[in-house]
Amino acid sequence: MKDHFNCLVALRSPAHITLVPPFWMNDNLESKLEDAISQFSQHQVPFEINLENFAAFKPRVIYADVLSTPHLQTLHNQLHEHLIARDIFPVKKGDSFHPHVTIATRDLHKKAFYEAWEIFKKENYKASCRIKDISLLKHNQKNWDVLFTSQFPN
Numbered sequence: 001m002k003d004h005f006n007c008l009v010a011l012r013s014p015a016h017i018t019l020v021p022p023f024w025m026n027d028n029l030e031s032k033l034e035d036a037i038s039q040f041s042q043h044q045v046p047f048e049i050n051l052e053n054f055a056a057f058k059p060r061v062i063y064a065d066v067l068s069t070p071h072l073q074t075l076h077n078q079l080h081e082h083l084i085a086r087d088i089f090p091v092k093k094g095d096s097f098h099p100h101v102t103i104a105t106r107d108l109h110k111k112a113f114y115e116a117w118e119i120f121k122k123e124n125y126k127a128s129c130r131i132k133d134i135s136l137l138k139h140n141q142k143n144w145d146v147l148f149t150s151q152f153p154n
Contacts, residue, residue, distance in 0.1 A: 001062070005112045007104040013137060013144030017049075017066055017099045019076050020083070022139070030138075033088050034148045037134055040082045041150035046132040047071045051101060054120040059113045060106060062120050064127070066099035072131075073097065079134070 001007040025033065049072060055065040066072070076097045104116065131152075138147040 001104040001108070001116065005104065005108060005116055007108050007112075009105045009107045010102045012142065014135075014146060015101050016135065016137065017072075017101060017131075019079050019097075019134065029088065030136075030147065032086075033083075034136065034150075036083055036086050036088055037136060037148065038150045040079055041134050041152055044075065044134075044152040046130055046152050046154065048128055048130055049099075051125065051127045051129075053125050054103075054123055055100065056113075056117055056120075058117075059110045060108055061102060062104045062108065062113070062116060063100035063102045064125060066101060068097075068099055072099055075131075 002011060047069075049069065050067045051064045052067055053065055054062060056062050076099075104113075108116065133149050133151045135146050135150075136148040137144040139145075
């Protein structure tokens with residue numbers, strides 16, 4: 001996407017599946033959030049996810065589709081409940097969860113989107129990976145940095 005369509009925005013964060021959408025938080029509350037994520041992670045077990053083919057949020061986002069599993073959905077739901085219970089930030093119960101790994105986003109112009117989508121919608125793609133931690137990303141005005149990572153026990 002970078003070479004053919006000059007898309008750089010998706011490269012400004014590590015590949016990830018968003019469990020909680022971006023939100024604003026005072027820097028002095030970050031340690032409270034890190035503690036909550038760490039506590040939550042200690043009760044999780046590593047698991048496999050599968051990515052299959054590509055999909056889109058037309059007309060600006062192309063992504064590798066993550067096959068939703070009960071384990072991934074439960075992780076999402078329980079993390080939301082855990083953070084809401086600790087009053088760290090207002091997460092709405094029932095927020096939609098569409099697991100995916102973005103490969104092109106805001107800087108993919110509409111015309112280029114349709115050109116790229118003609119290629120990606122025909123691609124057969126399969127991959128899997130082991131989910132073994134949760135990371136907290138923080139925007140630094142340019143990129144998303146990994147601020148903190150909490151491993152699941154083995």
